[in-house]
Amino acid sequence: xxxxxxxxxxxxxxxxxxxxxxxxxxxxxxxxxxxxxxxxxxxxxxxxxxxxxxxxxxxxxxxxxxxxxxxxxxxxxxxxxxxxxxxxxxxxxxxxxxxxxxxxxxxxxxxxxxxxxxxxxxxxxxxxxxxxxxxxxxxxxxxxxxxxxxxxxxxxxxxxxxxxxxxxxxxxxxxxxxxxxxxxxxxxxxxxxxxxxxxxxxxxxxxxxxxxxxxxxxxxxxxxxxxxxxxxxxxxxxxxxxxxxxxxxxxxxxxxxxxxxxxxxxxxxxxxxxxxxxxxxxxxxxxxxxxxxxxxxxxxxxxxxxxxxxxxxxxxxxxxxxxxxxxxxxxxxxxxxxxxxxxxxxxxxxxxxxxxxxxxxxxxxxxxxxxxxxxxxxxxxxxxxxxxxxxxxxxxxxxxxxxxxxxxxxxxxxxxxxxxxxxxxxxxxxxxxxxxxx
Amino acid sequence: xxxxxxxxxxxxxxxxxxxxxxxxxxxxxxxxxxxxxxxxxxxxxxxxxxxxxxxxxxxxxxxxxxxxxxxxxxxxxxxxxxxxxxxxxxxxxxxxxxxxxxxxxxxxxxxxxxxxxxxxxxxxxxxxxxxxxxxxxxxxxxxxxxxxxxxxxxxxxxxxxxxxxxxxxxxxxxxxxxxxxxxxxxxxxxxxxxxxxxxxxxxxxxxxxxxxxxxxxxxxxxxxxxxxxxxxxxxxxxxxxxxxxxxxxxxxxxxxxxxxxxxxxxxxxxxxxxxxxxxxxxxxxxxxxxxxxxxxxxxxxxxxxxxxxxxxxxxxxxxxxxxxxxxxxxxxxxxxxxxxxxxxxxxxxxxxxxxxxxxxxxxxxxxxxxxxxxxxxxxxxxxxxxxxxxxxxxxxxxxxxxxxxxxxxxxxxxxxxxxxxxxxxxxxxxxxxxxxxxxxxxxxxxxxxxxxxxxxxxxxxxxxxxxxxxxxxxxxxxxxxxxxxxxxxxxxxxxxxxxxxxxxx
Numbered sequence: 034x035x036x037x038x039x040x041x042x043x044x045x046x047x048x049x050x051x052x053x054x055x056x057x058x059x060x061x062x063x064x065x066x067x068x069x070x071x072x073x074x075x076x077x078x079x080x081x082x083x084x085x086x087x088x089x090x091x092x093x094x095x096x097x098x099x100x101x102x103x104x105x106x107x108x109x110x111x112x113x114x115x116x117x118x119x120x121x122x123x124x125x126x127x128x129x130x131x132x133x134x135x136x137x138x139x140x141x142x143x144x145x146x147x148x149x150x151x152x153x154x155x156x157x158x159x160x161x162x163x164x165x166x167x168x169x170x171x172x173x174x175x176x177x178x179x180x181x182x183x184x185x186x187x188x189x190x191x192x193x194x195x196x197x198x199x200x201x202x203x204x205x206x207x208x209x210x211x212x213x214x215x216x217x218x219x220x221x222x223x224x225x226x227x228x229x230x231x232x233x234x235x236x237x238x239x240x241x242x243x244x245x246x247x248x249x250x251x252x253x254x255x256x257x258x259x260x261x262x263x264x265x266x267x268x269x270x271x272x273x274x275x276x277x278x279x280x281x282x283x284x285x286x287x288x289x290x291x292x293x294x295x296x297x298x299x300x301x302x303x304x305x306x307x308x309x310x311x312x313x314x315x316x317x318x319x320x321x322x323x324x325x326x327x328x329x330x331x332x333x334x335x336x337x338x339x340x341x342x343x344x345x346x347x348x349x350x351x352x353x354x355x356x357x358x359x360x361x362x363x364x365x366x367x368x369x370x371x372x373x374x375x376x377x378x379x380x381x382x383x384x385x386x387x388x389x390x391x392x393x394x395x396x397x398x399x400x401x402x403x404x405x406x407x408x409x410x411x412x413x414x415x416x417x418x419x420x421x422x423x424x425x426x427x428x429x430x431x432x433x434x435x436x437x438x439x440x441x442x443x444x445x446x447x448x449x450x451x452x453x454x455x456x457x458x459x460x461x462x463x464x465x466x467x468x469x470x471x
Numbered sequence: 472x473x474x475x476x477x478x479x480x481x482x483x484x485x486x487x488x489x490x491x492x493x494x495x496x497x498x499x500x501x502x503x504x505x506x507x508x509x510x511x512x513x514x515x516x517x518x519x520x521x522x523x524x525x526x527x528x529x530x531x532x533x534x535x536x537x538x539x540x541x542x543x544x545x546x547x548x549x550x551x552x553x554x555x556x557x558x559x560x561x562x563x564x565x566x567x568x569x570x571x572x573x574x575x576x577x578x579x580x581x582x583x584x585x586x587x588x589x590x591x592x593x594x595x596x597x598x599x600x601x602x603x604x605x606x607x608x609x610x611x612x613x614x615x616x617x618x619x620x621x622x623x624x625x626x627x628x629x630x631x632x633x634x635x636x637x638x639x640x641x642x643x644x645x646x647x648x649x650x651x652x653x654x655x656x657x658x659x660x661x662x663x664x665x666x667x668x669x670x671x672x673x674x675x676x677x678x679x680x681x682x683x684x685x686x687x688x689x690x691x692x693x694x695x696x697x698x699x700x701x702x703x704x705x706x707x708x709x710x711x712x713x714x715x716x717x718x719x720x721x722x723x724x725x726x727x728x729x730x731x732x733x734x735x736x737x738x739x740x741x742x743x744x745x746x747x748x749x750x751x752x753x754x755x756x757x758x759x760x761x762x763x764x765x766x767x768x769x770x771x772x773x774x775x776x777x778x779x780x781x782x783x784x785x786x787x788x789x790x791x792x793x794x795x796x797x798x799x800x801x802x803x804x805x806x807x808x809x810x811x812x813x814x815x816x817x818x819x820x821x822x823x824x825x826x827x828x829x830x831x832x833x834x835x836x837x838x839x840x841x842x843x844x845x846x847x848x849x850x851x852x853x854x855x856x857x858x859x860x861x862x863x864x865x866x867x868x869x870x871x872x873x874x875x876x877x878x879x880x881x882x883x884x885x886x887x888x889x890x891x892x893x894x895x896x897x898x899x900x901x902x903x904x905x906x907x908x909x910x911x912x913x914x915x916x917x918x919x920x921x922x923x924x925x926x927x928x929x930x931x932x933x934x935x936x937x938x939x940x941x942x943x944x945x946x947x948x949x950x951x952x953x954x955x956x957x958x959x960x961x962x963x964x965x966x967x968x969x970x971x972x973x974x975x976x
Contacts, residue, residue, distance in 0.1 A: 316843070318836040325827060328818040335775065335805065335813040336828035337796035 082396065085389050087442050088435035089403065096428035097129045100420055104128035132420050139413020140406035150293070155409055157294040161366065163405025164296075165190075165358035165379050167303040170386035170397040171310045172228075172354030176242075177392040178314060179347040180327035185231055185246025186355045186380025188253030189224040193356025194375045195257050196223035198277050198363040199267060201284035202370075212283040217302075217360050224356010225349045227253060232348025236341030242348065250380070258373040269370060277370045286365040297365040304398075306354065311394040313350075323347055355380065385433050404429065472533055472549055472630035473498055474519075474662055479528035481514055488514040490686045491528065496631065496679075501653060501663045503673045505692075506683035506705055512666045515683070516633050519664075520552050521545040532631070551629025553620045555636040561609030566591050568608050569623045594622045598655050612762065614645030621652065632656065633664045638672055639900050643928060643965070644760050650676050668705065668902055670698045671931075702903055714907065716914045719938045722751025725922040726772075726891050731781035733767045741767040743946035744781070749891070749922040754913065756937035756954075757926040760965055764946035765926045766808060769895050772924075773805055774798040785891055799828055802890030806880050806897050808926070810873075814880045817869025821861055822850035824868045825883050853882040858908065874905030881912055892916050895926040910935060930958055 101107050107128055110121035138145065140159045146152045169186055176183035183189075197220025204212060231249060234240040260266040261275040269278045286297040314320040325333040326343045334340050358379055363371045386404055390396030411425035435442050442448070474496040481489040488511045496502040504512045517523045519530060521539030530537045532548055539545045542552075559568050570587040577583045591604040600618050608616060617637060624632055634653070638646045653663055653676050667673060673680055673694070680692040682704040689704055726749040733742035742764040749755045757765050770776040772783055774795045783790040790798055799805070805828075807813035815824050826835040826846055834845050850864035857878045861871055868876060877897065884892065894913060898906040913936060917923050927933050933940055937954040942964040949964045 312840075316841050318830050318839050318841060321823070321826075321830050321841060325816050325819070325830075329812070329816045331813050332816050332827065334795065335773070335807055336830075337794070337799045338828075338830070339794070339796070 082391065083448070084439045084442050085391060085396070085400070085436060087446050087448075088389070088432050091435055091442065091445060092428045092431040093133075095431050096424055097133070099424055099427060100129050100132045101125045103420075103424075128418075128420075131418050132414055132424075135414045135417040135420075136407075136410035136425075138410075138417075140410030154294060155413070157290070157296040158409040159402065159405045160300050161295040161297070161405070162408040163402045164299045164303050164365065165361040166382060166386050166401035166404055167398055168306050168361065169355045169358035169379050169383035170390060170401050171306060171394060172351040172358070173383045174387035174390065174392035174394070174397050175310060175314070175323070175354065176347060176351040177387055178320075178327050179323040179343065180330070181232075181235070181344065181347055181351070182243045183228065183231070183246055183348065183351045183355070184243055184381075184384065185228060185249050185253075185352070186358075186383045187376045187378075188246070188250040188380070189227045189352045189355040190359035190362070190376040190380050191253045191257045191373065192227040193220040193224035193359030194363045194371055195260065195267060195359075196220045196356075197360040198280065198371055201280040201364055202278045204284070205281055207283060209283045212281065213286065213364070216284045216364060217357070220360035220363075221353045221356050224359060225353035228352015228355065229345060229349040231352075232345040235348070236344045254373060261371075261373055274372075276372045279370045280364060280368045284364060285368045286361070295366075297361075299361040299365040302357075303361075306357065307394050307398045310354070314394065319346065355383065358383070382429075385429065388436050389432060472662055473531075474550075474631045474664070475531040475534070476515070476519065477529050477531065479515060479518055479525045479530070481511075481518055481523055482526050488686050489518065489525075492683070492686070492688055493528075494681050494688065496662045496664055498630075498662050499657055499660045500678045501657050501665055501676050503677035503680045504664060504666045504683060505670075505673055505680055505701060506668065510683045510705075511686035512683055513635060514686075516552070516635055516664070516666060519545065519633065520550060546627055546629070549628060549630035550633065551624025551627060551631070552633045552635065553617065553624060553637055555639055557616050557620050559608050559616060559619060559623075562607065564605050564607055565602060565611075565619050565622075566604035568619055569604075569626050571623075573627065590626050591622060594625050597659075598652060600652075612645075614641050614648065617641065617645075617649065618652070629661070631662045631664065633666070635666050636668075636900075637665070638667060638669060641761075643930060646672065670701050673701065674698070705903060714910045714914060714935060716936075717918070719754070719917065720752045720920075722753075722920060724748040725751050725786055726924065727782070727784045728772075729782040729784075731768070731771060731779065731783060733764070733771045733776050733780075734778040735767060736777070741946050742771065745943075745946075745948045747941050747948060747951055749924050751922050752917055752920045753938045754917050754923040754925055754936050754954075755939045755941060755951075756933040757924065757941050757943055758930065758933045758937075758961060758965060759928065759943035761928045763943045765928075765943055766895070767946075768943070769805075769808070769893055769924075769926055772798070772893060773803065796831070800831075802888060804884035804887060804889045804892040804921075806877075806884055806892075806894040808895035808899070810876050810880050815868045815876055818867060820865045820867055821854065821859065821871070821879055822846050822864040824879050825850050825853060825886075827883065829883075829887070849886075853886060857882040857912075874901045874908075877901060877905060877909060881909060885912060885916060889916070889921045892921050892923045893926075894923065896928065897925065898927075898929070898932060906932075930961060933961070934958065 104124065106124040107121060110117075110124045114121050139155050141156050143152050143155050146154070169190065172189070173183050173186060197216045200216040200219045201212070204215065207215065227249060231242050231245040234245050235242045257267075258275055261268055261277060264270065267277045269276055286299045288294060289296045289298055289300060314324070322333065322338050322343055323346075325336065325338055326340050326347075330340050333343070359376065362375050362377065362379070367375065382404060386400045387397055389403070390398070390400035407425050407429060411422040414420050414425065415422045476492060476494050478491045478493055479489050480487065480491050492511075492515055494502065504515070506512045514523065518525045521541045521544050524540075530539065537544075537548055539548070560571065563571070566584060566587040569591050575583040575586040588604040591602060594600075595602040600622070602615065602618060602622070608619060611619070621632070637649060641649060650672065653665065656663060665673075665676065674696075677694045680694060680696070680701070682689050682692060682701070684705060692701055692704060728748065729746045731742060731745050732740060735741045745768070747755065757768065759765055767776060771779045772790060774790065774793045774797065779791055781791070785801055785803065788801065790801065793801070811817065816827065819827070829835055834849070835842050847864060853859070854861065854864060859871075859875050859878045859882065861875060868879060871879065892913070897913065898909050901909065910932070913923060913925065925933070925936050934954070939951055939954055940956060940961065941951045942949045942961060944965065944967040949967060950969045952960070952964070
């Protein structure tokens with residue numbers, strides 16, 4: 034590579050870090066036969082990490098505007114803006130900075146509390162909230178990478194939680210680590226089965242997994258609700274409420290840094306799972322075949338890969354990971370017994386997390402921690418500043434919106450279009466070729 | 472209408488795709504733009520069509536300078552384009568597709584379908600197309616779909632028609648018919664810009680030929696120039712159009728196909744009771760017009776067709792009812808017809824594509840994990856061996872030119888231990904240099920004793936490669952003839968007639 038080709042020397046790194054290939058822009062046609070879903074998924078996933086980061090920043094700015102606009106003092110000072118504009122600016126500053134400072138204090142470190150042990154508690158809360166999001170996000174991301182849209186997180190979590198919970202409160206007599214492991218395995222297996230059903234339906238009948246997973250969510254919800262309200266199944270004996278008994282201590286995920294923090298060993302499991310999924314996707318045969326099926330099922334089939342079987346496997350894995358999130362909920366977060374709301378919307382947040390993390394395992398990990406922080410900090414913001422927690426939800430939703438529309442983010446920050454890379458690159462190689470041909 | 476391009480220059484970053492290109496297309500003239508893939512033909516036409524803005528230069532129509540900001544402007548000015556990949560909506564009818572974008576409406580904004588149908592009929596009649604305005608476009612053969620594209624352009628009163636590699640997707644017959652249509656259009660006064668890299672077509676219809684290489688006009692040629700002259704202008708060096716191959720050293724029959732029939736998913740008999748064999752060290756070419764069962768025959772061999780009766784045996788072992796995996800494991804190398812769709816994962820890197828059908832075990836997979844170091848070494852080696860022009864092994868396959876993509880597929884398939892090579896349309900859409908390369912590799916495979924089955928709709932290719940030729944027509948084999956059979960005999964056979972005196976081989 035000669036020195037007079039500066040663009041050239043940078044290209045490989047850019048290409049590796051962010052395969053910014055939007056379909057149809059470099060000679061390969063978007064083929065009409067492939068489903069719109071997979072094209073859409075790919076467009077979203079191929080956005081660069083930069084887009085994710087900028088989307089978060091932009092969303093926080095928009096959140097700030099909302100906070101300012103809804104703040105009473107700001108509204109009041111706006112009334113006499115032209116006589117004393119400074120009042121309004123300081124009011125805006127106070128409300129927005131106050132909100133984000135309390136968000137920070139509620140999610141990372143609280144300087145107002147005495148001592149490090151107390152100050153760091155918000156970070157522990159953040160990681161606790163993030164733990165199920167990490168594994169569920171990884172599950173959804175795995176599906177994305179194989180071209181499957183797993184919206185069935187709720188159902189898979191409910192089944193995972195129910196199976197793990199049932200083992201955890203009814204298998205008395207098992208010693209501590211074994212009881213816990215059995216409960217985790219049961220939950221993971223239940224999630225895998227529930228995800229696998231959608232995969233099997235897709236593989237054998239071609240049923241769209243978007244529809245089947247949504248429907249399976251309802252089936253799971255009402256089935257689990259029925260089990261929770263039926264004596265002898267999951268219901269607390271002698272109770273009328275649709276709620277399970279408390280988990281036995283031998284099946285509970287122990288706290289990581291003592292009982293004063295909520296963080297439990299599930300977080301370590303989540304880190305291990307992230308490493309595993311990274312290995313699966315980037316270093317394993319199965320992951321290679323998953324990705325081949327996701328990118329181009331036709332070529333995968335011609336290359337001897339059993340596409341229907343891969344789809345079933347993907348949904349099994351995806352469901353297992355999401356099921357593990359359900360396990361973390363019952364054995365880590367809420368160990369006093371669960372109701373049919375135990376999924377806490379994580380099954381859906383997982384989709385957002387997977388998108389924000391661009392379905393890369395460590396991206397998902399980071400995104401889940403961010404969302405954990407939003408969750409932990411949102412409550413603090415509401416408590417200390419009186420700002421509705423819904424603002425945080427708005428910020429989260431705006432993030433998704435922006436990630437789904439990379440051109441919008443690019444326009445706001447005046448980023449160059451990524452497709453400019455493609456022609457230069459391919460043209461480059463053609464130019465080179467021509468030189469050699471001569 | 473007279474079209475003139477003056478000094479058109481288009482740059483992409485550091486690359487100059489079009490470097491001061493000037494050409495004049497007179498009214499009622501077929502002007503060929505000849506050049507290798509990547510020479511800058513399509514860029515030039517996209518500038519003309521308003522899809523790109525030229526950095527320098529101007530476009531003149533009847534000596535009036537035009538300023539196109541988009542295809543709409545170009546269309547309004549009377550420029551029509553027949554794209555290589557059709558811009559049609561498959562679930563719409565012919566009439567609906569033709570009127571799309573300027574729908575005739577009657578009172579209250581209702582679609583005036585009758586008028587649209589009438590327009591289709593009128594234009595069809597003018598050019599002798601046999602086209603039903605109510606046929607669903609998706610059901611039509613490719614050649615007929617292209618006519619819909621032509622009608623679409625004509626219905627907007629195009630005076631200059633640009634055909635961007637129109638024959639890439641056509642069968643020889645359809646190509647001939649297209650040539651007739653182009654001549655008719657010329658008679659009617661339409662100016663035609665015909666982009667291609669196929670020499671024979673150029674010589675058949677062109678009035679003027681402009682050869683483009685590396686974004687520059689390298690010269691004009693007359694249609695009487697020989698193939699060799701045109702080819703050497705295109706690629707800048709002399710090209711052998713027929714590759715040298717020695718006499719086949721025949722071994723035992725390796726692939727034996729006996730009374731094979733295939734029923735496709737819609738229940739049609741697409742391959743009808745055919746029998747042939749391929750010996751070790753022999754190239755058998757399946758010739759025939761596209762859509763006569765060749766695709767399904769190949770799919771049947773590869774285990775991609777579910778309903779297969781009869782026998783397919785390779786080295787004495789039956790391949791019928793086997794999965795694709797088992798067929799590949801039996802040592803069958805496969806170059807699929809559509810490399811983008813079936814041969815490569817364009818989002819994967821070159822290295823990943825090189826192991827696409829070898830993910831089941833060593834050397835690339837051990838204990839369920841990928842052996843990336845082994846793969847990288849292998850890919851580097853193949854990059855050199857097959858002269859794949861790319862930044863490196865981490866380049867995505869989708870960013871390669873067609874020729875280099877095909878080299879990746881070939882490299883993958885030929886680097887396994889083969890007991891049979893099946894190559895379907897191995898050079899479709901490739902430039903002259905790549906065609907030569909691919910052909911050489913296929914002959915090398917033959918010379919190493921591998922039986923080779925080539926399926927091609929290009930007579931040139933069949934004649935260049937084959938030791939024996941089996942001609943397919945409507946799912947059956949018309950006859951199996953020696954490789955040196957004259958083209959006219961093959962042509963007749965492709966039309967379903969077995970010429971008298973033609974001897975079977």
